[in-house]
Amino acid sequence: MQSLVGVLFDGLAYGMLLFLLSAGLSVTLGMMNFVNLAHCAFAMIGGYVAVTLTNSMGWPFLAALPMAFLAAALVSIALERTLYRRLYRASELDQCLFTIGVVFVSIAGAAWFFGTVQQSIETPGYLRGTFQLFGMSFARYRAFLIAFAGAITLALLAGLEYTRFGARVRAAVDNQRMARGLGIDVDRTFALTFAVGGGLAGLGGALAVEMIGLDNAFAFTYLVYVLIVVAVGGLGSIGGSLLAAALLGVSDMAGKYYVPSLGAFLIYLVMVGLLMWRPAGLFGKR
């Protein structure tokens, strides 16, 4: 029983990380149908910014996190304004090719500036080690991750539900043409959403360094997992991404504990099974 709780806890933490990395992509893909395979490059930028600020410039870890968000958001806006907006009318295949080109450039760029070596980040003492609860030990960093991601999710959902901007986002995701017809500036809404989504990915990247590491190939390595979360959760749905990420994280962990010979198979089997049952994703619309 102890180990089950431990496994669930760890799985949930991993899932939360995946959620932060994927939420932005789910919303932007659902809203504009723009296939941005370079999403994890934003995560990578956030990760490197956080590492540089904390390790080389001595910033406290918690202060570096918002900067990671900001840096990734700024790069997203810049990219969107200059290059991406020309491709909204392009075919999906062209969007794929373009954004893969961006991934390649970012991987080479990261290698140029930071080298190919694994990065590690100096987390503060109160986030290291474990704490005891009901006779079981839990990792402090994972607990922090769960709490932090939970807070962000609540903020996102509240933002979607209770703000004008959130209403515009929901309208644009539901029916873009209608939203335009009603006078909503979909392009601007999209640009801002894209920025927030990119920023979230950057934040996820910064938080990921401690748990899963960071190197110049990060943009590619985690793309598959992010796509899995987005597809299983359903495009355009934050709740869907959350549930999918949690599900995948926990089942991955549980599978490895109880049936280790299935190891890597499980996450793909779960994805295949869920998609065959609900092709549009758990909370997807199309």
Place this chain on the structure above:
Amino acid sequence: MKVLFGAAFALLFAAGAQAQVKVGIILPYTGQFADGATQMDNAIKLYVKQHGDTVAGKKLEFIRKDTGGIAPDVAKRLAQELVVRDKVDILAGFLLTPNALAAGDVSAEAKKFMVVMNAATSIITTKSPYMARTSLTTPQLNQALGDWAFKKGGVKKAYTMVSDYGPGIDAEQAFQTGFKAAGGEIVGSVRFPVANPDFSAFVQRAKDQSPEGIFVFIPGGAQPAALGKAFAERGIDPKKIKVMGQLELTDESARKAMGDVALGMITAAHYDPNFDNPKNREFVKAYEADYKRTPNFFSMGGYDGMHLIYEALKKTNGNTDGQALIDAAKGMKWDSPRGPITIDPETRDIIQTVYIQRVEKAGDGTRNVVIDKIENVKDPVKERMKK
């Protein structure tokens, strides 16, 4: 008349001999193994800088090719192109086993001297009679570790956890062979997927078996740190339950990421930048000055590989014939920064000292401290094949 012809020929021959020796270096400069390639390439450049680029009167030219990772078809094609198009005399590099195996075919067919500077699977050197290795073999380190763990490490019961791919499985088998032959008992084992970001489930399983020692094999990069943290989170203290593995487990970036969690981990290594001998101190100092980084075993494989090439060329007087070079390489012994090494004349593989080291506190961080050593270790798999 005859004298004139003879002189003309001699002149032509001499003119030809003033030419170069071309060395083709095949490494995964991009992709997930890029960092190892960078470390090795740095050491190669360092050796050339320290010893000049002329050997036995000939100038060395290097042609570098990228395989992008594990890609034996690409490695084979690159080796073929180096031989056919660029007319190289020597093939070198080879971080990854599948690539080394594929290129071995080319070395054998074209009769070119080949120096493997990292790939660690035993059978590699059997692929071509012109191939020598200056790195290590996985069984060399891990079987010695298994033997040591029982006899001197105080571990009677061990649990093994390895990544489910070639090198991991090799390491598992080598450790278990050495451990059981010495009298130990393996209480359980697990193999995890290669690209595994999170270890807590597997570590919990290991803990459930209450072993005295846990043997681990994972690829370098992000994983050692993740594993170390999983150990800490699940309450496995390496000072009490002996966590053992191959040197990647406690290399510099892994220890930095693990922090004090790594204290007490025991690894079998053929090289660590901390080795306290004059040659190594010099090597590390020169490397750090040029590249602002500490060298690791990838660098050492490259550095010693270059030494082998230089010395073999000196011995053959610049003759680049494959047979001549490999004959010169067989049996060569020298004192490397890692200690005394020999190229086995029978198998053309490396014979070296295996050091057992433990992670201990050092100032602000940690470092590996040698606590024991086993000398003149040959590759046990090929030894068994002989019988």
Place this chain on the structure above:
Amino acid sequence: MAAADIFASRARWRWPELAFWACTLLPYAVTPAYLQLASQIAITALFALSLDLIVGYAGLVSLGHAAYFGLGSYAAGLLAKHGWGEPLSGLLLAGLVGGIAGYLSSHVIVRFRHLALIMLTLGFGLLLAEAANSAHAITGGADGLQGVRMGTLLGFKFDLYGRTAYGYSLFTLFLCFLACRRIIHSPFGLALRGIRENSVRMTAIGAPSRAHLRKVYTISAVLAGIAGGLLAQTTETVSLEVLSFGRSADVLVILILGGAGRLYGGLVGAMLYMVARDQFSGVNPQYWYFWIGLLLIGVVMFLPNGVLGGIGRFLPRRA
């Protein structure tokens, strides 16, 4: 009468096509040291062509096509390893294995579209790759298949220069290309394009959409298997990499680069991508990704719908 005329006129050989194929013989004369690379380009071109059938013509985007390529590769490799080194029969086996796998999986795959289809094909590909890793007793695992030794091909030995390899790969590519061309310029091919544009309407007019898609998917898998078999035979190595996500992703990038749905797109894309990669990585082994990335970005910005699509904009329109 009119319909047959349309098909006949589309299927006529025009001089750019003839020139293209004549040029494929150039490497023998002009760049004989690059024949191994040319051989691998031909193999990749065949793989991309097989993907074009389903992506460009039927509209099914797959991120797991390497599964059939890999199965063909292992089939041919295992046959040679266990003693039967004759290349042509190995190639047929590779195609057969790919085809069977394609046929079986097509029943599931053709039911899906859009992101679900992409992720399903990705998932199946990853599962197969994992399975191959686990079955290392058969596949040789991460070290790859050892002991693959090919016999002679119609009396020609597979030499170090790659002369036999290129001739073999090129000829196989040509034959398969002819077959694809025939398929595309037939009522079946037209039906596929109809399905790609609007599958609902196609069913409404009585075309058996699902059956058509399964058929083309199987044919595509056969061709991919043949390509895989060629790789195994010409390089005498097979490793897990032939089944990897990387290979599936690469071939999709190559196809889009060249232009999907234009028959020659895969071939042009393969030539461009692999030559660029070879040249860039020769100049700069550590950072060539950067230049390739710029190439991809540039192509999309200036030549939408791939190189052939972009060129098509500048050529006079044909009926």
